Amino acid sequence: MSADRFAVLRPAALLAVAAVLTACTGTGGSSGGGDGTPRDALRVTPPPAHAGFDYQLGGAYPPPEGVEVVVRDHTASPAPGLYNVCYVNAFQAQPDAEDTWEPGLLLRERGGDGGDGGGGGKVVMDTDWDEALLDIGSEDKRERIAEKVRGWIDTCADKGFDAVEPDNYDSYTRAPKGLLDADDAKAFLTLLAAHAHDRGLAIAQKNTPELASARGEVGADFAVVEECGRYEECGDYTDAFGDRVLVVEYDAAGLDRACAGWGDQLSIVRRDLDVTPEGDPGHVRETCGDG
Template identity: 65%
Template sequence: MSRVLSRRSVVALTASTVIASFLTTACSGGGSSEEAPSSSQGTPAATGAPSGEPGGRPSQVTLPPVHAGIDYQLGGPSTPAPGVTVLARDHTAPPAQGSYNICYLNGFQAQPGAEKEWEADLLLRDQAGKVVMDKEWGEAMLDIHTEAKRKRIGQKLNTWIDECAAKGYQAVEADNYDTYTRAPDGLLTADDAKAFLSLLAAHAHEKGLAVGQKNTPELAPARKEVGADFAVAEECGQYNECGDYTAAFGDHVIVIEYTDSGMKTACRGWGDRISIVRRDKKLVPAGSVGHLRQTCGTS
């Protein structure tokens, strides 16, 4: 779970506003100015662990390059800064040409106000029959506790995955893998979460997309079981979790920090191995008030 406002900054954006933001910034040549990453950083063509390893990754799937220049653009797309070769954007946004693109999905919860887009029985309900909300973000939790419901929910998510592949993304990340930790009365379990991510991962792999595990370090050891190829970890430096991810994923870890202390910890411990960036908490596009993007060499 994101501990700050970051991933939710994309909630209010519709597909049209995201694309408009991208076109406006691209035409103006926007992007933060900074030194280019060192030559040791990867390129979009770099591959990950050997194909066909346990976890079901097919040979056509390519992992993000490690120790790369990255940006996390969930608040709206903008022209990548010099040296950026890996980008994460919302599934409603277009990918960036010439970069390795990761497609963000809210995989385990409905977006705020989007409950009506789901069939009523696919929303998790408590003993009184009320929809269970993630109160911090105002999102209804999806009911993934049975195989039948996981398949029905997966059908909707798979259409988004298909759109990601059709647009030219190379990978997907499904947010809120850790929803089960916030569900009351044991309504959801870790096994439910793993089963659902496995379903999504299998479909993504069929479409040639790599699969990123979003946060949830406690389930990192199960990454081969569920088919996760790399990790996207928010604030692992801030919360001393980076080692939990590298123990499972090796150097295939993408870190987003939001505080100076977290960034310093991540860079000091892992800056020569994995991809690390500091962003502003709302992830606003480059050129917007409040935009911040720093790397280990510039922070």
């Protein structure tokens, strides 16, 4: 999702995985051992498990009592004394921000003339949220796109964030057939993970349950997932990440389902669709212990 509005999300082993992750990615970082976590994750620390959690992409505000983990946009500042995750829209352009990217780095339909010097056909859009997809379909373009995203990651590190959340890992599923695939997405996230780790930041996989099993391959340290309760996907993430999963639900039924299945293991919060700051009309924040 973009930082200023909601994005639609698609629709005994646990204990073993949790034990491995605790040993390999707890305080002090990964050992680079049995779960496939890369050695460059040694210097990073994932968020604490089963912690009070708030998702503040619509605007920063003082975290409620009991919150230990906060997600904020890279343009915001981290919350003092807490574990802070920094949001960047890595796989798509923000709404109305296509002109901040080289035309040739925007994903285009095959054939035709896009009319803006980028070559090829029309820019492929995430029509739900009016975001242009970035063309991560070649090594050269992935590197050029990553150069810009690395700058945002550097901003996160310089501000004192603890981790980064690159959004729209699943953008390849919204591309016309044959333009992008899962391997492209994994290759790009691998580039971002290496840089995040170099800067001492843990990195999240955002959504995309079908790629959760590749967490070691790409270097993801934890997951930030939206509506896994609603869509009954939480187990897909815990199979790969153990209890290192931050869950955001957007309706009461999703919160109830997430809390019933995972409330004693995962960090879970319900937010309003626009993730509005506390005090603004429409603000909603609930947790498993409320009500």
